[in-house]
Amino acid sequence: MKTDIEIAQEAKMYPIRDVAAKLGITEDDLELYGKYKAKLSDELWEQVKDRENGKLVLVTAINPTPAGEGKTTISVGLGQALNVIGKKAVVALREPSLGPCFGIKGGAAGGGYAQVVPMEDLNLHFTGDFHAITSANNLLAAMLDNHIQQGNALNIDTKQIVWKRCVDMNDRALRNIIVGLGGKMDGVVREDHFVISVASEIMAILCLAENMEDLKVRLGRIIVAYNYQGEPVTAADLKAVGSMAALLKDAIKPNMIQTLEHTPAIVHGGPFANIAHGCNSVRATRMALKLADVVVTEAGFGADLGAEKFFDIKCRMSGLMPDAVVLVATVRALKYNGGVAKADLSAENVEALKKGIVNLEKHIENLHKYKVPVVVTLNAFVSDTPAELAYVKQFCEERGCEFALARVWENGGEGGRELAEKVVATLENKESLFEPLYPDQLSLREKIETVAKEIYGAGSVSYAPAASKALDRIEALGFSNLPVCMAKTQYSLSDDAKLLGRPEGFNVNIREVYVSAGAGFVVAITGAIMTMPGLPKKPAAEGIDVDESGRITGLF
Numbered sequence: 154m155k156t157d158i159e160i161a162q163e164a165k166m167y168p169i170r171d172v173a174a175k176l177g178i179t180e181d182d183l184e185l186y187g188k189y190k191a192k193l194s195d196e197l198w199e200q201v202k203d204r205e206n207g208k209l210v211l212v213t214a215i216n217p218t219p220a221g222e223g224k225t226t227i228s229v230g231l232g233q234a235l236n237v238i239g240k241k242a243v244v245a246l247r248e249p250s251l252g253p254c255f256g257i258k259g260g261a262a263g264g265g266y267a268q269v270v271p272m273e274d275l276n277l278h279f280t281g282d283f284h285a286i287t288s289a290n291n292l293l294a295a296m297l298d299n300h301i302q303q304g305n306a307l308n309i310d311t312k313q314i315v316w317k318r319c320v321d322m323n324d325r326a327l328r329n330i331i332v333g334l335g336g337k338m339d340g341v342v343r344e345d346h347f348v349i350s351v352a353s354e355i356m357a358i359l360c361l362a363e364n365m366e367d368l369k370v371r372l373g374r375i376i377v378a379y380n381y382q383g384e385p386v387t388a389a390d391l392k393a394v395g396s397m398a399a400l401l402k403d404a405i406k407p408n409m410i411q412t413l414e415h416t417p418a419i420v421h422g423g424p425f426a427n428i429a430h431g432c433n434s435v436r437a438t439r440m441a442l443k444l445a446d447v448v449v450t451e452a453g454f455g456a457d458l459g460a461e462k463f464f465d466i467k468c469r470m471s472g473l474m475p476d477a478v479v480l481v482a483t484v485r486a487l488k489y490n491g492g493v494a495k496a497d498l499s500a501e502n503v504e505a506l507k508k509g510i511v512n513l514e515k516h517i518e519n520l521h522k523y524k525v526p527v528v529v530t531l532n533a534f535v536s537d538t539p540a541e542l543a544y545v546k547q548f549c550e551e552r553g554c555e556f557a558l559a560r561v562w563e564n565g566g567e568g569g570r571e572l573a574e575k576v577v578a579t580l581e582n583k584e585s586l587f588e589p590l591y592p593d594q595l596s597l598r599e600k601i602e603t604v605a606k607e608i609y610g611a612g613s614v615s616y617a618p619a620a621s622k623a624l625d626r627i628e629a630l631g632f633s634n635l636p637v638c639m640a641k642t643q644y645s646l647s648d649d650a651k652l653l654g655r656p657e658g659f660n661v662n663i664r665e666v667y668v669s670a671g672a673g674f675v676v677a678i679t680g681a682i683m684t685m686p687g688l689p690k691k692p693a694a695e696g697i698d699v700d701e702s703g704r705i706t707g708l709f
Contacts, residue, residue: 157264158708161272164413172411176243176444184406186280189271192406193419193440195364201443207241208447208476208580209438211463211518215512216455216653217643219495220485223264223532223562226452227481230267230561231576233414234569235447240577243445244269244416245434247453248283248408248423249276250351252323252686255694255709259425265562267569269410269418273705282359283321283350283423285404289397290319291354294345295379296393298332301341305389308380311343315667316377321350327686348684352428353395354681357638357672358407359471360422360434368405369398375671385630388671407437414566417444426453427643428684430462430674435471442473447580454643455479456516457608464523465589465604466636466674475577475583476561479525480554482513484537484545490653499536506541511549511655517552520610521592526583528555530572532562555579566683593634597624597666600637601677605661609646612658616666620677623666627675632668640678648680 155163168181170193182197212231214224228244235242244562246269249261262272269275278284286592294316301309320327327347333340350356354375362368373389380386388394407421421437424430431453441448452459460478467473484506485498491509494500496619513529521529529549531542542558557575591603598614605611616624627633644650647659665678678684688694697707 156709157262157268158272158706159459160266160413161262161268161270162704164270166270166411167415169267169409169411172415172417173409176241176417178444182560183409183611189410190274190280191409192280192403193511195408197564198440199256201440204443206442208444209442209473210447210449210477210479210576210580211460211475212451212479212481213456213460213463213565214454214481215486215516216457216645217484218489220483220489220498222481222483222486224451224481225261226264226267226562227530227532227559227572228449228480229269229412229418230415230566230569231479231557231572232418232449233267234561234573235449235564236414237566237570238573238577241446242416242574243439243441243448244412244418245438245448245450246418246420247431247451248279248420249282250349250423251277251321252349252351252427253339256323256686256692256696257689266413266565267561269412269420270350271410273708275410275420276708280408280645282404282408282657285400286353286355286359286518287319287350289400290350290355292397292400293375293377293388293391293393294318296391298340300391307386309378310381313343313379314377316375316378317346317348319348319350319353323349323686323688328685349686351423351425352684354669354672355401356422356424357430357629357669357674358527359401360424360430360432360468362405363435365398365402365405368401369394371671371673372397373417373671376668380502385670405436407434407440407509412555425458426459426462428640428682430466430638430672432463432467432474433457433468435473438473439471456519457646458641458643460520461604461608462638464587464615465591466638468587469589469636470673474585474587475525477528477579478520478570479576480513480516480520480527480529482529482545483532483533483534483687485534487513487545499570501538501541503544504542506544509654510545512646512653514552515610515655516550517549517554521553524586524588525584526585527553527580528557528572528575528579530557530559533558533560575615593636597628597633597637599636601639601663604637609661609662610655610657610659611647613660614663616663621667627666627668632670632675635668636674638669638674638676640684642680642682648682
């Protein structure tokens, strides 16, 4: 059996100008990065912005397990399948981070015959967007420290600096550091911290900004520290906005590549959903909606994280209105939630499936709270049995969901025909009455508790003393109207990664809270979640190599 990277490397790609031409985009509106990648120009948006929008389909999933779900694979395969049945479809995805590529999760280009290509480029440096974000983040950090070194005219309290440096790599040794060591000219000695680049507020800002003007306004609102009077100090106060925007002037433009079947794919931005807001850029999604009949987008990790943030943050801020949701699961993952060991998942076990399907049930219930039609799809494995498939199909249909099997990993677009037809039928026959989970006017604690209880199934929420104090301060500063961005483990509906299935009545502990004033949300960190992940005992980096001809191996 061929690996994902072997399939991708054997693919015959079309020049990106030919892929773009399917959507009526001329080469004048492409900024080429070689033959197979391009950025879409600002001028293109001006040409298409008044067109009617296509339909927007969100792909989300149950909580991830070691058994695998294949959300990106389904997203890509569905985009291909929609084109197979005659729809003009575009896939709108996030860019991968280097951290998972060299860590444990692997790349984010899909899999099998449902991938976006060039796969190696996408998973590595791509068009440099993440490097630009990292540089802008760290420029602001450098200007902050320099301001303090040069006399501290803003009276910044070095014990209340909240801006952190970032790097696009899992590097646990950088979580907590001391800077300024050395001589008098080497800066002020203080504690500092790193986050992974996808958790940087600048990543969130880039993904939520409408245009360069909006980007600069949001950058200016970033709170970097507080002064000795307890007042916020912003990036605008440090006069850092213009130079940061200069670093981001190309990164703000969406990227276009293609699937293995030459379906256009707009790939832009990449915040993680477990520690950030988990969605691709508003600009990319809006562009796709002007170019296609149907846009397939995805949000990170399970629906309790990615879909919740897509609805309550991205759609709330942008005015985007989803028309349908595809909820991805696998029989194997449901049996894993039912207590079956990973080594035994290939054996038929309907009883374990019945026990574990409660995780899928909770996600279905949650999605219905947003009043959007739901299609459940099983990413099929050869080990799935007719009895198991029949049980899941009946379970979903009894709960008002369309159901389809997807075999896109093995058969590409043709393997997603059934899913594509169910999605189109849903778009044509079921109305979306989308609304966010909570109104703006709730207090921040009420918003946190609404998500914890309504989406996670928690019975209570507790706050560490520092988190409670931070919430009071944030509300006193006038940020109580913002939505909340919950940082939580992806592996469970709860904040405890070991609680599988459908835990209920548990307590969610809020450890830390801070405002991302530029992005426009308040981050609440639960449990032991980290904004700088670490590498596993055996990182994927150990198996990645490049041969004399420049061919990369081991990237998956």
